Amino acid sequence: MLLIHCPWCGPRDEIEFAYGGEAHRVRPADPSALSDAEWADFLFLRANPKGVHRERWVHAHGCRRWFNVERHTVTHEILRVYPPGAAAEPDAAVAEAQPPQASQQGVRS
């Protein structure tokens, strides 16, 4: 069970949260302007990296607020937690990012 740091409530067990898939996808402002293929992309294509994944979680059994998480999909290490609307770090920065301090994550870096 993951330990997730809600930006508003602090570290909580995964069972308090619900997962929301890839972060930073924005609903098209004018869907009618899109081709069927572009619309299908929005509907169905999601990042599925083996590595760092930027994803959304909601503290469903807590403050009920959504936020973003950078998590490694092999080690499950959580590298960063940030509020919705905050920009993602550039890919290069993610690649170089060091895992957080073990004392924060309960995970030795």
Place this chain on the structure above:
Amino acid sequence: MSNSHRTASGGRIDRTRSVTFTFNGKSYQGCAGDTLASALLANGVHLVARSFKYHRPRGILSAGSEEPSALIQLERGGHTEPNLRATQIELYEGLSAASQNAWPNVNFDVGAVNGLLSKIFVAGFYYKTFMHPQSLWMKLYEPLIRHAAGLGKAPKEPDPDRYDKMHVHCDVLVVGAGPAGLTAALAAARTGARVILADEQNELGGSLLTSGETVDGLPAASWIAKIEAELAACPEIRVLRRTTAAGYYDHNHLTLTERRTDHLPRGAAPHLSRQRLWNVRAKRVVLATGGHERPLVFADNDRPGIMLAGAVRTYVNRYGVTPGKRAVLLTNNDSAYAAALDMQAAGIAIAAIVDVRTAVNGPLAAKARAAGITVLENRAVVATEGGKRLTSVDVMPLAADGGGVVGMARTSIACDLLAMSGGWNPAVHLYSQSTGKLRYDEAAACFVPHKATQALHCAGTCNGRFALPDCLAEGVAAGTEAAREAGFTADAPLPVPRAEADAEEPLRPLWVVPSTQLVGRGSGKHFVDFQNDVTAADVLLASREGYQSVEHLKRYTTMGMGTDQGKTSNVNALAILAQSLSAPIPQVGTTTFRPPYTPVVFGALAGRDVGELADPARVTPMHRWHVENGAVFEDVGQWKRPWYFPRAGESMHDAVNRECRAVRNGVGVLDASTLGKIDIQGPDAAILLNRMYTNAWSKLDVGRCRYGVMCKEEGMVIDDGVTTRLGPNHFLMTTTTSNAAKVLDWLEEYLQTEWPDLRVHLTSVTEHWSTASIAGPKARDVVAALAPDLDLSADAFPFMAMKEAVVAGVPARIFRISFTGELSYEINVPAYHGLRLWTEIMKAGAPHGVTPYGTETMHVLRAEKGYIIVGQETDGTVTPQDLGMDWIVSKQKADFVGKRSFTRQDTSRADRKQLVGLLTQDPTMVLPEGAQITAQAGGTVPIPMLGYVTSSYWSETMGRSIALALIAGGSRMIGQTVHAPLADKNVACAVVKPVFYDPEGVRLHG
């Protein structure tokens, strides 16, 4: 109390407290403090089990949780449990145990005939046969295999015990209370950190309970007691005995299983839960899990009386039991010498120590020799004798490389006990579960922790440190460091306790003891996995056939797949595999260590989530009335809803017909409290509704209601309901009962993640309001009686309007909306007035014959009107257009969730399944819901299907059956005949529009 094999004194047992137990129906005596295994050995009982495949006689190999052989069925009736390890069962008065997997009994087991066929029953033999004739597989071969497989038996009765769970955080969790764990826990606890110390045994001390070594000048037992006392004095310590750390998961989440009553007579502690599952989140973990001794692999190494040397030492020192009168030891390392000395001191004659090493000259060997023990160097046991108990062993000299024996001459040594030691494996199971990496230690010939990936420390034997002084020192260091990392330091650090250990000479790995015949050729079997009867020959066969990945080896031979998960066999097996491949052992690697460390009772995993608490049952404030008035309930999600209200002697059909008649002709009342209700407030509330519903909301007047349908982005209907404008910036949305939570989540997600600029707040108020829906031509009369001040005229209070009023003395919201097609008022009052509202309605409605009705009648009435139910007329693949609801899909709005998908190729097809009505040619025939619809009657399969019946009822109102269906191109098939081919007959139906009653809607506007 007298036992044939009990020492006169010593050990941790209480000789003054005799315990009576039965094994295989025979009564025995043991002592308080015994395990079942030690008590059996004290009575001279070695034959306790039969092996899985060949049904060979088996005894007790070990003294702990690694035991592969001595599995027994404990107790009978509801308390019975299969496959328990006799080595872990604490003896209690009246204990009853029996051997398993033997018929008629463990002494004479017919299944032993399998041994005669063992030349054919090699690893994976079943993959090569039982294929012809094909029909016999299910009739004969597989039933035989299934009958033969399995160990003990499942109970036939429900579990009389209860279980619970704890969820805790701590700074430092220490697993294992041996010398390393005790010092780690004390070092950490002295800092003030919150420490949990867990050990699977009934008392603390770990290996010290076996070795009895001296620490800080104190005998082991005294030192343990001193540490226990010091721990107890620490402020934030929790010591859990009889508690196994079962699993190590992500982010330092561990599970512990605590056995709270298993050591007591059954039923002795009804106030306690039997077991408790602990979910622990630890800032730091110290793994001090000790190690497991390895057996040696030689011909017929499985006879009762052949045991691990360390286990024999445990039985002697801890339990005061002498498992034999005359023993031989077979070893490849020094630890067996300490065992031999203790065994001799307890009165066991030591016939010889057979050591596979070429020359042994360390201090331990010197002590043994000084004690008069014969040490046979560079020799090995190559065969054993004895049917149900060991009688002798054959010893031969080894060739220089250990790959063979010298000559043909064997020396037979009579003995009833063979204590063997093939070296030790650190118990790295939890460490590996944590995803820590292992390294192969050539000198100790074992895998040791290498690179941790989680916040943990390994200490002592678990870390590959076998000597007591090292264990104590590592424990102190690990505990201190773990606490420091968690933010705690001690004013006075714990000094490392003093202890001494003899220097040990190097071990000599000898993975298979050679003999005069090649492995697999003679009659002897070299067991690697005692539980699953996997031999060295099986490992070689698998390797020969290409099953050379260690995972293939495991799966092909079943090595390590028993209830012990190969604690005593895995390293031997993979070493033999490596040898066969001429590959280094680390290249072969280990199989994955899968949790749990030892099996966990399902009951403990379920905890209290069984029976009544399996899932919460939600009931409305009117529930009590429904129960008292004979309602039959339907599960709708977690809700209990009245399905119908039968009167005495009425069938369901009768009751529903009566309820339908009441609503159509008089007045009925439905408990609609379960419908989801979401309070929506904010200046942009209407904008949110515009985006989420398919229709338009901006112009809805305050006090007016509107029906809406919601789609997913893919264009499929997910929910519907009526939303009312309570104020300029205030709406109340209703959802279906099942989807209330989902719709709220759905709205929140869009609001927070897509349109955070919208100024809207959402609040679930489902349980804040109780709702009674009064429907029927006389509904107005009933409401008038309840709310005399309210103008109920159609002009003042029209259809799809909402009024606030005092109803039955309670402030209420009244919605004039209808799901029945009749004049209808839905009265909402604060939830705690719900029951009062209901009883007042019954009172006020009595003169009009007000009739409570349930969900079935609601379904019939709405179907007569062609109103859909989400989840019944829809299944996630249905658009509003498919439902004939184009009218609710705004053409004006530029966008709403789902709109873009309507124009896709498939979503815009004209021949999609569309909602229609069906009338059977025989009006008395009610189609089954779920019947499929075809164009033609009959035909041969596969028969193309047009669609299926979504709803079907006897309509009392229409005096005939009615049905709704989704049919391909249905909207253009009105008037045509289609067919419902049922299993026993074909039913012809006319396709009609999906509104059967009052299509003009005169009644609900009345």
Place this chain on the structure above:
Amino acid sequence: MSNYSIVSLIRNAFSHHEHWGRAWRDPAPKPAYDVVIIGGGGHGLATAYYLAKEHGITNVAVLEKGWLGGGNTGRNTTILRSNYLWDESAALYEKSLQLYEGLSQDLNYNTMVSQRGVLNLAHNLHDVRESVRRVNALRLNGIDSEWLTREQVKEFCPAINIAPDVRYPIMGGTLQRRGGTARHDAVAWGFARAASARGVDIIQNCEVTGLRRVGGKVVGVETSRGYIQAGKVGVVAAGHSSVVAGMADLRLPLESHPLQALVSEPIKPVLDCVVMSNAVHVYVSQSDKGELVIGAGIDSYNSYAQRGSFHVIEHQIGPLLELFPIFSRLRLLRHWAGIVDTCPDASPIISKTPVENLFINCGWGTGGFKATPGSGWVFAHTIARNEPHVLNAPFSLDRFTSGYLIDEHGAAAVAH
């Protein structure tokens, strides 16, 4: 390849089983193949086998980065059934079930196909309605399926608790008698052995690191054991499909999640069929070895780690004990996870791709084992003929653009 039979077993017993050959050859990779299959699980091996058997294409390599069958083939709960709702799915899975029915004999390897029946329970009126709908659709599709009353459920599966006073009482169930289980490892090994005998090269410990393209066509694969030229490439990489497809800049509508399962300690026979319940979320059977094999739910988050969160296991057991109170004192022996590639409509993709000579077979989500032979059979056809078989034509990549989804979420509400 020596024939497997009781006769050969006895004959080999006399030579101490020292003369058995390898079940499948262990060749070094050749520089070029007509077809390279990426992924040595059941689906990939079946594809290679049927390429050789049905289409005469034997210059084929199966590349496996680890050990054969080490992915989901060796991690699933081994359930076989074809009782799918939609016509397209029913036809595909039925083809597979039919292939399973003769598989041991076809492969000369006992895959222990055990048609002991799959029971799907109904616990509420909605379940009943959907069950009847499915039974009728299956019957018209020519697939065996029947509705059992509550009492018939008890008769068929005596261990089950049909008491009316439990939280979600059993109201009945559907039964597919031809459904059941098979020995998962044996399916992989049997296909490997039979494919190898027909000339297919099976290459383990060979990780694909790149897909080489020339002018929009795939021409070969880079591997940890060097470059291998390929006429066509079939990707059958399950949870890693996105990663491999990404090597050709192909994005797939997939997400990879852990799916967990568990077994109990082995016990004497107590459960003689497969029991599934969507509403209570249980699926359980008893293996020939005696273990209860229990499927848990899918973990919510994307992951390539073959492990999930423990609460998923914990929450699986309450429902199990609701159906089978007598299992309470049995014990969890092992639990584990695989990585499943899930599609938005819970149906697979067996398709050509926009990249010429690159074919994809993925998205089996939680239920791919039952499809193993059928999946290989239609994928072999698709690769060999450069066009889908009628059975897999609906399972194309285009469907996500056209909207022609095959939404089996109802079918797969329980992972299986």
